[in-house]
Amino acid sequence: MRNLLTIHTALIPVLLACAAIAPRPAQAEAATDPAPTSPEARFRAISSSEWTWRLEQDGHAPGDTPETPQKFLPDVSPAAQAARLTRWQEVRRQIAAISPDSLPAGSRVDYAVYTGQIDALIADQTCRAYEMPANSDTAFWTGIEGDTDFHPKNEAEYRSYLTRLSQVGRYFHDQTDNMRAGLAHGLTPPRVTLQGRDASIAAYLGKPPAETAFYAPFLDMPATIPAATQAALRKEALATIRETVIPAYQTLLTFFRNEYFPHTRTTLSAETLPDGKACYQAAIREYTTTDLTPDQIHKTGLEEIAKIRAEMQQTMKASGFTGDMPAFLAWLRKAPQFYAKTPDELLKDAAWIAKQVDGRIGRYIGHLPRQRFGIVPVPANIAPFYTAARGGAGVYLVNTWDLPARPLYALRALTLHESAPGHAFQLPLAAENKDQPDFRRYSYLSAYGEGWALYCERLGDEMGLYETPYDRFGMLSYQAWRAARLVVDTGIHHMGWTRDQAIRYLLDNTALSRHEVETEVDRYISWPGQALSYYLGEMAIRQARAKAEAALGPAFNIRAFHDVVLQTGSVPLPELTTRVDQFIHDGGKGPYPDEE
Structure with a gap:
């Protein structure tokens, strides 16, 4: 299970659940895009527009960054999934029409990174990964209460949090519909990997609303919020948890135990799934x-x-x-x-x-x-x-x-x-x-x-x-x-x-x-x-370092090398190798003036 931003997947179970408003039709969005003439301007316009839309798919308001608390829970319905695939396929067609050789050197790296992102998003949709929204340690039902350090800072953030809580029933309903579709297609996690995972759903049940993790942010609210407003927010929170959140978890637990888990597949190999060889590659x-x-x-x-x-x-x-x-x-x-x-x-x-x-x-x-x-x-x-x-x-x-x-x-x-x-x-x-x-x-x-x-x-x-x-x-x-x-x-x-x-x-x-x-x-x-x-990633970095050490000899500076690797950012391994080659060509000069 991954969110649409391809952020650090290792933290998904404890991060605030990814969120989204209903996606706008891909064709309508494309119609409003500017039509710049230079390849560089076209690439920037396409990627910028899609990135803003992708953020909205994850629940952010226009102008937000991924670091901003999400405003909504995702629309993960089949219609939304189809719209995402349509949009990303159209974006892929548009950027394929731009030759990387027509871009400035720095933009070619951006192009390679962005193309890889879009290809991965299309592959996820084509392989119907959304029909398996839970695995052995990552599931859509964990983290909705926020991560280990989640605490709204103002009234607006509390109201956004309440909005997300109010949408848990709809969100779980859509996710379980996708899981039912996965059962019909033979797309489920292997049963052995889900053994006992119902405990992570049951952990949210059996407590009064005020003692649940969902209510924790309301126990110590900022003094900048007036007392009367705090009381109203707490009252709404208790009602939402009692009437929406807890019933949604109870329904999910029944579904998982009685309908889903007993019918999950007993095979292990990804290549045995529909289109398994292509999807594994x-x-x-x-x-x-x-x-x-x-x-x-x-x-x-x-x-x-x-x-x-x-x-x-x-x-x-x-x-x-x-x-x-x-x-x-x-x-x-x-x-x-x-x-x-x-x-x-x-x-x-x-x-x-x-x-x-x-x-x-x-x-x-x-x-x-x-x-x-x-x-x-x-x-x-x-x-x-x-x-x-x-x-x-x-x-x-x-x-x-x-x-x-x-x-x-x-x-x-x-x-x-x-x-x-x-x-x-x-x-x-x-x-x-x-x-x-x-x-x-x-x-x-x-x-x-x-x-x-x-x-x-x-x-x-x-x-x-x-x-x-x-x-x-x-x-x-x-x-x-x-x-x-x-x-x-x-x-x-x-x-x-x-x-x-x-x-x-x-x-x-x-x-x-x-x-x-x-x-x-x-x-x-x-x-x-x-x-x-x-x-494989470590091997690439170690091989690049060995090449730089051999080529630069006494001029090799370990601080400069590490700064190059980190400043380059999250790139495909061939692009990282190319950047280290440039580092060697530049005589071991790093990206910052104080490496020495």
Whole structure:
């Protein structure tokens, strides 16, 4: 499940639900577009108009940015889905008529990014992804109450929030209609990946309206709102939650348990779905920004696992352990010194690691983001099915559920990836780069974003952040985990692997806990292609860096290189390689004046 802006998909379950007004007819919108003559002006007019429309599809008012709280919940009806496909196909036809060679050099990158976005949106609509609006850890019914730091700032934002709550019944009705259509077409997530996920719906039920998560923003309202207005807003909120929201969740729970879950498919492979081979290849193209085949990716994964395994073996010996690798993995999974005793201990360790990064990062990155981030636990209603952590602009979510599944030896790599200098740096830097069009500032390409975050785990080795052999082994285990995804994702969706095969492969090649392995495998089963982006993206960045180091020699500046990668923003991997080639051609000069 992804929203239309292709923002950081990892945070969708805890972000405010994406929202939209009913889409305007594509033809009517196109008729009002200006008709500039130069290729550059035509491209800007087309992309700007579509981006504004796309924001409205996600629930924003004209003039809003994706950072502005949404005003509406989406129209996800079949008519709206058809209108979106029509609009994006027309946009694709219009931009195809513009030759990239006719654009200035900088605009060619914008063109490549934008074309990839439109192609991915068309593929999602054509493959009817909207008929599967829930997977093993992401669902449309979570996050409507806002993210972990959601708090309206004024009366207008409270009224927008109330509007969204009032639309929950209509929104859930449309989503379940789409799910029924998916059942009829054979388009559902595999049943095994939805086992127990009804608990994330039931978690919203069984409480009085005033004790639900939906009412939390009304418990402490800003003093700038008059007392009488506060009272009226609270009264409306309680009535809306009682009369609309809770009944919608109850109806959804009944539908999920009685009608949907029992009839979901028992197969795993994406290629067994209608148009499955084409849709899986489209997913590979979207998430890796390459045209690699499943067989090529599978082979790469096997080769990289072998390389990482050798490093793991050396690090195990450095720890003083005298047994073999299976014994070492078994010991790591149960040795009590590697596990926090309380949620607060895990959160505080994560915070300490993040502050250690703060003390060293200036030697590795020249231009740092202005936005800070907080560290908070994953919400309880999704924590049992959620990954170990996720991060982004302003937040580092740490899963404190089932502490024996959260090894401390992996926490340093996890923190580097999800917070500083990974997602909590890359995403704000993109948004703060006002030299780029909004469709680049606020959009996310997984190969680039996840590739950067995984690269940051390796960078921690250079930064001296892995203080013990166990910390370093945790990093290598995470590298193996991402390389293993190349094998497992293609194994499941292309080669017919079973769930048990995938679980065993990860248990044999990483130090992940069994709970995390099972959660991750279910994610790969229900989200084809996404898992491929991490390691392929990291490989591209590491290869580009090696090329720059070899070409520039003593002139290579690590801060300038990282600034180039981050300033370029979320781009297809071939475009990132081209930008690093320009960096080499410029003699290692970065985009900012203070890199030295």
